[in-house]
Amino acid sequence: MLFTRDLRVRDNPALAAACEAGQVVPVFVLDEAILDGPFAVPNRVRFLLDSLADLRRSLRELGGDLVVVRGDPVAEVARLAEKTHAGSVFIADERSAFATRRLAGLRRLGPDISVHPGITVVPPGDLTPASGDHYRVFTPYWRAWEAARWRPLADVPEAVRLPSGVRAGPLPRLADLIPGSPSPELAPGGERKGRERLAAWLRQDAAAYDDVHDDLAADRTSRLSPYLKFGCVSPRELAEAGPDAFRRQLAWRDFHHQVAAAFPALPRDDYRPRDRRWSDAKDALAAWCDGMTGVPIVDAGMRQLHREGFMHNRARLITASFLTRDLGIDWRDGLRHFGDWLADGDIADNAGNWQWVAGTGNSTRPDQVMNPLRQASRFDPRGDYVRRYVRELAGVEGSRVHRPWTLPKSQRDALDYPQPILLPE
Incomplete structure (x- = not known):
């Protein structure tokens, strides 16, 4: 096995x-x-x-x-x-x-x-449109996915009979494999921890998932993505246990897997090439990577990534849109940085979502731009998410935390927080 x-x-x-x-x-x-x-x-x-x-x-x-x-x-x-x-x-x-x-x-x-x-819930290739080898648009895939017959859940084996004379060998330490240290608040891995997280989410937040999963400050997403990435929890079991809105997210995951199976170059090449020249502004890219753009909602997302090896799903969209649409920097640079930090760094899902935001992937609205200030106003109206991760702004009251450049100069200078490298329109 x-x-x-x-x-x-x-x-x-x-x-x-x-x-x-x-x-x-x-x-x-x-x-x-x-x-x-x-x-x-x-x-x-x-x-x-x-x-x-x-x-x-x-x-x-x-x-x-x-x-x-x-x-x-x-x-x-x-x-x-x-x-x-x-x-x-x-x-x-x-x-x-x-x-x-x-x-x-x-x-x-x-x-x-x-x-x-x-x-996956439904294996790539099991669902195909009449016109091709894979679905290129999510909505018809979602309809087919919902109508598909899922396999039955497999039982836990009663026993695992190991042949005699097999040596298991020791597990290596992290330092034996690679240099560097993980994020200080990285979640623990494993099936037990994944199932504990699943049980707590089902008990506390799953019923309200459709209403709260975009609320940045509430932090009531499932946080099951790294356990899905490593198969510590079963996507098939989650599809049965979770609410409809969560099941749709699992369908998105399956959708990206079937796209990547049909287009293996998804992490490298534009799925739908567009005539676009990307910026090579290295200082702007570095500011984005470090969470020092001066746009608080963007910086909060990037700092959560570094602190936890995880980022809220709404913050992923905001930070990706800011990099590709506002700064005009290649989605592959963003994909690479996310890949350096995300514990849930699934190649198909990560690349598929980056291309969706950048307008080169499977989005039916390839020119859509997510204004970070409007996103902040909608999904972090009191600024609690920003204050949690951008500690320089912890003392700024209310929604003004999203526009620190509008504060009086004396207060702004005392923050030790950068001016925005670009003011979103």
């Missing part, structure tokens, strides 16, 4: 099928190609290590264990399969360009490769 982005024992169809088949060697491969690439940032690797430790604990409670090795997944699976005389390899169905290459390599091995759903 090769775990990838399905680090859980509940509703894991591949794990359930493997346990039904006989003795199982659960394995996770710390891929050298990924560790040497842009994935390997402290927030995601720390979250991954938490998740692996929790998965190992769960498998041991079922009588098994988790083998953790470092190297090339295909080579390591081949070595383990030969050593244990494995007849099959079970794996979750993932359609990213990287996962597609990995699966092709696994298929060249001797054992049978058994592929199962579990990464």
Whole structure:
């Protein structure tokens, strides 16, 4: 059983099928190609290590264990399969360009490769329009997604029977894998923490999700995105448990996965090319990255990102629009910076949303601009979100916190906060 982005024992169809088949060697491969690439940032690797430790604990409670090795997944699976005389390899169905290459390599091995759903609610490719290989617009996809028959939830295995003589090996420390430290308020990873978060959200906020999920100061979003990214919670289970408005967000996630499966260059190339010249204003990009643009709602979002390895969904839209529409800077620069910090940095979802905001992706309104001041007035009317993350402005009262440049000069000078690099129209 090769775990990838399905680090859980509940509703894991591949794990359930493997346990039904006989003795199982659960394995996770710390891929050298990924560790040497842009994935390997402290927030995601720390979250991954938490998740692996929790998965190992769960498998041991079922009588098994988790083998953790470092190297090339295909080579390591081949070595383990030969050593244990494995007849099959079970794996979750993932359609990213990287996962597609990995699966092709696994298929060249001797054992049978058994592929199962579990990464998305509806696997990419299961829903196709009559006119093409994938949906390019969300609304018709959403209608098809709602009407689709979802697979049944998989049971937790009663036991995981590990062959004798299999050594699990120690889990590495973060410092063993990459340099750097994670965000100080990064959420802990793992299925247990994910399910605790899910239970609390369902109990406290899920019923009001449609009314509050855009309220920046309320902070009542599910915060389940990193647990979805690593498969610590099941998207299929969430689709059944969550309210309609939340289910729509899961459909957006599936939508971007099917777009990325059909257009693997989504993180690099414009999905819908437009005749546009991007600015190379490095100072403006640096100010945006550092949360020092002088536009408080933008800076608050960027500082939340650095502090927590997470950003509120509305703030993601505001900060992305400001970078691409107001500053005219390439969406790929924003995607790269988000990728450096987000624990939930899903390639398909992150790139799909950046292109949607920039007007090069799947938006039906490619010229839409989100004015940050109007957004702040609507979604942070009292300025509480800004004061939480932009500490220089903590003493500014009411909505004036969104326009500190309008304060008297003596008060403005005392703030030690930059003038805006650009005043939104």
